[in-house]
Amino acid sequence: MGNVSILNFKLFETYKDSASPKKVDDQFLRWFQTNNKTIKNTGGIRPRYFDNLKNYLSYPAFIVLATDDRPTSQNLSEWDDIIDVEKGKILYWGDAKYSDLYIEKGFLAFFGNKNINKVARVMQKNIRHLIPPVFHFMKKKKGYMFFTGLYVIENILIKEFYSQNHKIENYQISLERIDIHQIDLSWIHARTLAKDESELMQNNPNQWAGFIQNKSRSIKYVN
Numbered sequence: 640m641g642n643v644s645i646l647n648f649k650l651f652e653t654y655k656d657s658a659s660p661k662k663v664d665d666q667f668l669r670w671f672q673t674n675n676k677t678i679k680n681t682g683g684i685r686p687r688y689f690d691n692l693k694n695y696l697s698y699p700a701f702i703v704l705a706t707d708d709r710p711t712s713q714n715l716s717e718w719d720d721i722i723d724v725e726k727g728k729i730l731y732w733g734d735a736k737y738s739d740l741y742i743e744k745g746f747l748a749f750f751g752n753k754n755i756n757k758v759a760r761v762m763q764k765n766i767r768h769l770i771p772p773v774f775h776f777m778k779k780k781k782g783y784m785f786f787t788g789l790y791v792i793e794n795i796l797i798k799e800f801y802s803q804n805h806k807i808e809n810y811q812i813s814l815e816r817i818d819i820h821q822i823d824l825s826w827i828h829a830r831t832l833a834k835d836e837s838e839l840m841q842n843n844p845n846q847w848a849g850f851i852q853n854k855s856r857s858i859k860y861v862n
């Protein structure tokens with residue numbers, strides 16, 4: 640892609656999602672694309688893995704969290720997530736559901752939960768530069784995504800969840816928005832293409848740098 644450095648996502652603005660990175664007017668899948676690879680077109684948890692980072696080629700460089708804010712008749716999700724855009728807080732369930740897959744392999748067999756589990760292991764080791772930034776988008780109408788901001792994963796818990804009247808295990812993720820009003824896509828692309836972990840600690844937005852360095856005074860959350 641050309642001129643990626645001039646592209647950015649601005650807080651509370653809407654972007655065209657054509658469901659294909661090949662479409663020139665696409666502002667979602669196409670904008671996240673590097674090396675002809677982008678995020679998935681479906682699902683809530685949509686990771687983009689590192690391309691070159693040794694030992695982490697199947698680990699998320701970043702995650703796009705996509706949720707559906709359309710009326711119930713158009714949104715058939717059984718997951719009761721709590722999304723407070725005004726306060727910048729999200730409580731999000733993993734993608735486990737009662738099914739043959741769950742019965743056979745459990746809640747970690749689902750795509751979203753597999754990736755949440757990878758992040759949980761890194762968080763347990765407190766390797767902060769590897770904890771992926773999360774970009775949350777809401778689908779308010781078909782073909783468009785509304786950007787609500789850059790989020791930090793605060794906590795990942797295993798909790799009981801009811802699916803089709805069956806009690807199952809599932810992940811629940813707590814996220815909090817960092818008060819950054821514009822995300823330059825050159826940062827996202829550079830993170831994806833990093834060849835060494837040291838690169839993940841360079842040229843970050845100030846507030847993300849504060850998060851990596853665990854400097855609480857450098858991180859401004861939305862209250």
